Amino acid sequence: MTMEIAFGNFIILGLAVYRATRLIIEDTVLEKARNWVWKKSSPKKPGIGYLITCYWCTSFWIASLVVISYIIVPIATTAVCMILALSAVAGLITAWLEK
16 A cells, blocks of 8 residues: 655645644643643653653654554644644744744
8 A cells, every 4th residue: 555645635634743743842732731741741851841841752652643644534633734834834933924
């Protein structure tokens, strides 16, 4: 079995992984959740606490979930990823304009 993906979909999924990763690691909206996790698992030691401080680590697992989801339910995954991707683009443009 081979998996082919259009370039546009690849970009959408990639931006979605970036946005979801940033949401987990940095965004204020999930700060309480991060603090709760860090009470259970220190961000300075290997484990879930550290995982949510590391872009490389978190993005790997987010990307894995996105790919598995895309294989199982491609239309729904693309719809959710489109929302995340558009949010990522808006955030990147805002960051660029604010330089």
